[in-house]
Amino acid sequence: MLTEQQVSHFNTYGFVIFRQLLNPDELKTINAEVELRLSSTKRYTSPDDEPAYMSWPNLGPETPFLSGLPEDPRIYGTAEQLYGEDAVGLSCNAGSFVNVTHWHPDADDFQLHGFKFAIYLQPLRADDGALRFIPGSHRRPFHDEVHQNIGEAVGDVCAVPAYSCETEPGDVVAFDFHLWHASWGGSTDRRMVSIIFVKNPRTPEEEQASRKAAAANVQLRANLARNTFDIPGPEYHPHWLENPRKNPKRQHWIDRMGELGYLDAPPPETTA
Amino acid sequence: MLTEQQVNHFNTFGFLIFRQLFSPDEIKTINAEFEHALTSAYRHAPFDGTYRHWVRTMGPKTPFFAGLMEDPRFYEPTEQLYGEDCLGIVSDANRYVGHTRWHPDHLVDPTEDCYGVKFAYYLEPVGAETGALRLIPGSHKDPLHSTLRENLDSYGLEICDVPAYICESEPGDVVAFDVRCWHASWGGAIDRRMCTVVYYKNPEGPEEEAATRKRASNSVKEPNNSGLPFETHRDIMGYWVANHDGSEKRQRWIDRERELGFLDYL
Helix, strand or coil: CCCHHHHHHHHHHCEEEECCCCCHHHHHHHHHHHHHHHCCCHHHHCCCCCCCCEEEECCCCCCHHHHHHHHCHHHHHHHHHHHCCCCEEEEEEEEEECCCEEEECCCCCCCCCEEEEEEECCCECCCEEEEEECCCCCCCCHHHHHHHHCHHHHHCHHHCCCEEECECECEEEEEECCCCEEEEECCCCEEEEEEEEECCCCCHHHHHHHHHHHHHHHHHHHHHHHHHCCCCCCCCCHHHHHCCCCCHHHHHHHHHHHHHCCCCCCCHHHCC | CCCHHHHHHHHHHCEEEECCCCCHHHHHHHHHHHHHHHHHHCCCCCCCCCCCEEEECCCCCCHHHHHHHHCHHHHHHHHHHHCCCCEEEEEEEEEECCCEEEECCCCCCCCCCCCEEEEEEECCCECCCEEEEEECCCCCCCCHHHHHHHHHHHHCCCHHHCCCEEECECCCCEEEEECCCCEEEEECCCCEEEEEEEEECCCCHHHHHHHHHHHHHHHCCHHHHCCCCHHHHHHHHHHHHHCCCCCHHHHHHHHHHHHHCCCCCC
């Protein structure tokens, strides 16, 4: 449960940090599940290749802890407080990042609302891959001004004035889709778990924005899967979609994702 | 002369950093004038770390400081950002004590307060934990400026935990920030030496003019808040206003500042 100050902090700056939300045992489990999935990626199957960004979904029986994390009240409770009780849990992905991440927001469409939980599995400092935020840039007109004026600085992460969100394993950072963020430095195997929630669209404009985002997401994830695995599996594992425990929350998410297009098959040209 | 990119950066984030704007020789002069200005002004109460020392450096004993407002490295960027008729307000020197809490120097609404730019430069290297200026990018504009005014204290955060950009600097660097931008500092030596040069936008229209007069009216009370005898301020500003070199730019500032009430205390 977020305090009033945390909600206000999120609304003002576009993010909030939950220090040590995950305990050491949970971290151990997460690390083991990430390692298991990472071991089936091209990082391991093509070790001579230049290290590249790997990303995969965790909503399957191989990763039971991560698969259940969106249904953990510490996670969905935050989403429901910020975006309404019918907020939709979209994914629990993991990634192994390489080098710099240039400045970007996760969304520019202000009819699309949502946020990401970022869980880094290594300690991160300003020049060592920590998330950098431009506080308050999740709101207009500042968001748009950053867009217009970031110019050449897009490629020069450190030239943009920002807050460095230094974290330890166990910390969880939640940030708005529209917040400008980046990272600088870091290892070639910077591991992050991300859980994404969206506001359930209510207006025709919001619904249209969600459908557009869903289509883009399907394509993006298919491309990432092709870059990550020799033989990519489905983005949403049939086991998770079966919802064996009949969790009504998960079922709401599955139903709504289906309506909005998040469960659509990727276009043929983007499949492996 | 600012590049288009620098102008956009300033307008978007509310500040700009000029690395090594001062040469080593100039830094030497600044240090010498600083010590002379502060020591002689506070001869009656030498600095002991209990409260901030502040003095205008626009008198005859600090010629380098006094000329900074008329130095193109300062007034040209200001004219680019705030108009060619902007007003040179002050060049000063400070010895700070402890942290500086989060605040903007001016209100965001131009019908309530005037606005402009402050050039700040530190005489020692300053880092995140040693008194560097912290700025919240984009907080010189609404909605962020007013949201912070409403909520910042309620977060219960230490100064260092408020999300911000930390302007680490070396002697010679100068940070220019819009006076409406929220800023603070954390840590730092008890004798943290910082100087500023401030310009205001020349007010346009009756509402902006009224807001500027309000600021002027409050600022004429300022001399009494510094712990300095009134005569010290009067002598320094009297010298500046005399404009012995006949600078046209300075004279324009003096004339307009007189109209607006900034010099009423002389």
